[in-house]
Amino acid sequence: MGEDLEKLKQRLSLLDYLRQQNWIARPAGRGSEFVGLCPLHPETRPSFYVNVHKNLFYCHGCGQGGDLLRFVQLFRQLSFRQSLAYLEQYRAAAADPAAVLEKAATFYQQQRDRYPEARCYLKQRGLHDPVLIKEMRIGYAPGGSLRRYLTAQGYSSDLLQHLGLLNRKSHDAFYRRIIFPCCQEGRVINLYGRSIAAAFVHRFLPGSKGGLYAWEQVRQCPEVILVEGLFDYAVLWQAGFRHLTCSLGTHLNRYQFRQLCDRPRTVYLTFDVDINGSGQQASQRLAHQLQVQGIAARRVLLPEGHDPNSFFVQGGDAGQFQALLEAALP
Numbered sequence: 001m002g003e004d005l006e007k008l009k010q011r012l013s014l015l016d017y018l019r020q021q022n023w024i025a026r027p028a029g030r031g032s033e034f035v036g037l038c039p040l041h042p043e044t045r046p047s048f049y050v051n052v053h054k055n056l057f058y059c060h061g062c063g064q065g066g067d068l069l070r071f072v073q074l075f076r077q078l079s080f081r082q083s084l085a086y087l088e089q090y091r092a093a094a095a096d097p098a099a100v101l102e103k104a105a106t107f108y109q110q111q112r113d114r115y116p117e118a119r120c121y122l123k124q125r126g127l128h129d130p131v132l133i134k135e136m137r138i139g140y141a142p143g144g145s146l147r148r149y150l151t152a153q154g155y156s157s158d159l160l161q162h163l164g165l166l167n168r169k170s171h172d173a174f175y176r177r178i179i180f181p182c183c184q185e186g187r188v189i190n191l192y193g194r195s196i197a198a199a200f201v202h203r204f205l206p207g208s209k210g211g212l213y214a215w216e217q218v219r220q221c222p223e224v225i226l227v228e229g230l231f232d233y234a235v236l237w238q239a240g241f242r243h244l245t246c247s248l249g250t251h252l253n254r255y256q257f258r259q260l261c262d263r264p265r266t267v268y269l270t271f272d273v274d275i276n277g278s279g280q281q282a283s284q285r286l287a288h289q290l291q292v293q294g295i296a297a298r299r300v301l302l303p304e305g306h307d308p309n310s311f312f313v314q315g316g317d318a319g320q321f322q323a324l325l326e327a328a329l330p
């Protein structure tokens with residue numbers, strides 16, 4: 001056990017773990033040290049140091065210090081043995097998170113047709129093509145059943161919490177949400193959950209949303225339509241537009257931006273035209289950034305107050321959308 005423990009501790013980076021807990025740090029001094037606010041006691045000036053080479057921490061404020069195992073004991077208030085079990089799970093999840101997310105995605109997919117509220121919501125958002133629903137692997141999280149399903153398969157609550165599938169109280173994190181798996185190179189790397197109740201904002205699991213949605217299918221296209229939401233993507237797909245991708249929000253991460261710029265192409269930015277103008281501001285900013293990289297950007301102007309989804313749900317058709325594409329602003 002002593003040997004395994006040493007191996008486990010060597011393989012896990014304290015800094016990576018802290019960052020995954022949203023610890024914010026800056027390099028201190030000679031490069032192998034980082035400093036930030038102490039996660040173990042309240043403070044306003046950073047006194048918590050991590051030495052990357054030694055894989056150790058020390059806080060000058062509260063005087064606590066040690067290795068990752070010690071940190072987990074203090075931070076999560078676990079015994080030595082519990083901390084060890086916790087880190088084993090952490091390592092397993094870190095080794096292959098996609099395998100667990102794949103299981104979750106499949107489970108949610110299986111729930112979709114069992115719950116009338118899910119069918120009803122999809123219909124209300126204009127999604128009716130069973131081929132598309134299957135292709136996008138759209139699922140439904142009723143809430144309260146994923147935990148049982150995955151723990152029965154041997155996944156611990158700790159591991160599922162690491163991935164964000166369960167919340168801190170160990171309940172299903174997604175509750176009454178339509179689920180879209182986000183994939184990269186054929187593996188599920190995140191899940192997007194859209195609440196079927198208006199009151200709750202959409203959300204992802206912690207971690208990267210990855211690249212542009214279904215990018216492999218369109219990267220060869222000289223013209224690409226970019227939308228900000230998956231419901232927008234879905235209705236355009238149903239209307240016959242296939243040179244289509246989605247950034248999952250108006251802010252593109254660096255990876256997504258690089259994808260758009262990887263060869264000469266024209267990008268039709270089709271963001272929401274909301275009353276407060278935020279979608280169009282984002283669209284203008286992105287158009288400018290793309291043009292700087294030599295990419296032709298056109299801004300598609302939907303009628304005021306619309307996104308592509310509402311445009312089609314409220315009776316817009318492919319011909320009308322095509323006219324908007326042709327009228328898009330440089």
Ligand SMILES: [Zn+2]
Nearest residue numbers: 038041059062
């Ligand atoms: Zn401290």
